[in-house]
Amino acid sequence: xKHICELHxxxxxxxxxxxxxxxxxxxxxxxxxxxxxxxxxxxxxxxYSKAKIDSNFKRIQRFxxxxxxxxxxxxxxxxxxxxxxxxxxxxxxLALDRTxxxxxxxxxxxxxxxxxxxxxxxxxxxxxxxRAGNSKTLDRLSVxxxxxxxxxxxxxxxxxxxxxxxxxxx
Numbered sequence: 001x002k003h004i005c006e007l008h009x010x011x012x013x014x015x016x017x018x019x020x021x022x023x024x025x026x027x028x029x030x031x032x033x034x035x036x037x038x039x040x041x042x043x044x045x046x047x048y049s050k051a052k053i054d055s056n057f058k059r060i061q062r063f064x065x066x067x068x069x070x071x072x073x074x075x076x077x078x079x080x081x082x083x084x085x086x087x088x089x090x091x092x093x094l095a096l097d098r099t100x101x102x103x104x105x106x107x108x109x110x111x112x113x114x115x116x117x118x119x120x121x122x123x124x125x126x127x128x129x130x131r132a133g134n135s136k137t138l139d140r141l142s143v144x145x146x147x148x149x150x151x152x153x154x155x156x157x158x159x160x161x162x163x164x165x166x167x168x169x170x
Contacts, residue, residue, distance in 0.1 A: 003030075004026060004027075004030065004048060007026050007029065007030070008022055008023065008026045010083070011025060011026060011080075011083075014079065014080075014083050015076070015079075015080075021063065021066070024047075024059060024060065024063040025063070025080075027047045027048050027049070028043060028047075028060065028063070029084075030046075030048070031043045031046045031047060034046045040057060040060050040061070041057060043056075043060060044056035044057035044060055047059070047060075074125065074126070074146070075146070078124050078125055078146060078147065078150065079150070081115070081122055081123075081124055082124075082150055082151060085115070085117055085122065087115060087150075087151045088150070088151060088152075090151075090152065091152050091153075091154035092115050092116075092151050092152060092153055092154055093115070093116040093154050093155045093156075093157070094113060094114065094115055094116070094124075094144075094147070094153055094155070094156050094157070095113070095114050095115075095116055095121045095156075095157045095158070096111070096112070096113050096114075096140065096143070096144070096156070096157070096158040096159075096162060097111075097112055097114070097121070097158070097159065098110065098111045098112070098129075098134070098135055098159075098161065099112070100132065107131070107132045108128070109128070109129040109130070109131060109132060109133070110126055110127070110128050110129065111126060111127050111129060111135045111139055111140065111143055112125070112126040112143070113125045113126065113143040113144060113146075113147060115151070116157075124146075124147050125143040125144075125146040125147050126143060127139055127142055127143055134161055135161075135162070137164050137166045140162060
């Protein structure tokens with residue numbers, strides 16, 4: 001319980017949210033470590049609440065619905081990762097990658113900028129390209145600029161698909 005209160009207080013210093021939203025976020029973060037999945041049904045089973053699992057699930061849904069109405073929920077997530085991993089005071093190694101797959105007839109193509117942390121890349125910023133094929137320079141600059149002023153960049157790694165004189169000049 002002590003860790004829950006500590007995390008809740010730390011998050012409260014960075015996010016000007018009401019207590020119930022901070023509680024949901026705190027419980028979700030801790031729940032991720034317990035269930036080791038982002039499946040909301042699974043997370044609802046471990047929320048620290050005396051409520052029924054179905055009530056927890058609805059609470060999580062309401063939280064994410066509220067979060068998507070923020071001007072830029074992605075910025076909230078980026079800031080949260082920076083806080084939790086204490087990236088502000090470190091020299092960070094970033095990696096840019098793109099993933100592309102089909103879900104039925106829908107083409108999913110996401111460009112992601114991550115920070116290398118203990119051997120894995122944790123997403124900091126991303127963009128759905130909304131089309132098949134490679135990213136454009138403007139797409140790459142968009143995800144990079146979201147992070148540049150927030151952390152110190154030590155190195156930057158990307159696949160050979162990310163080429164172009166305009167991109168390299170930046």
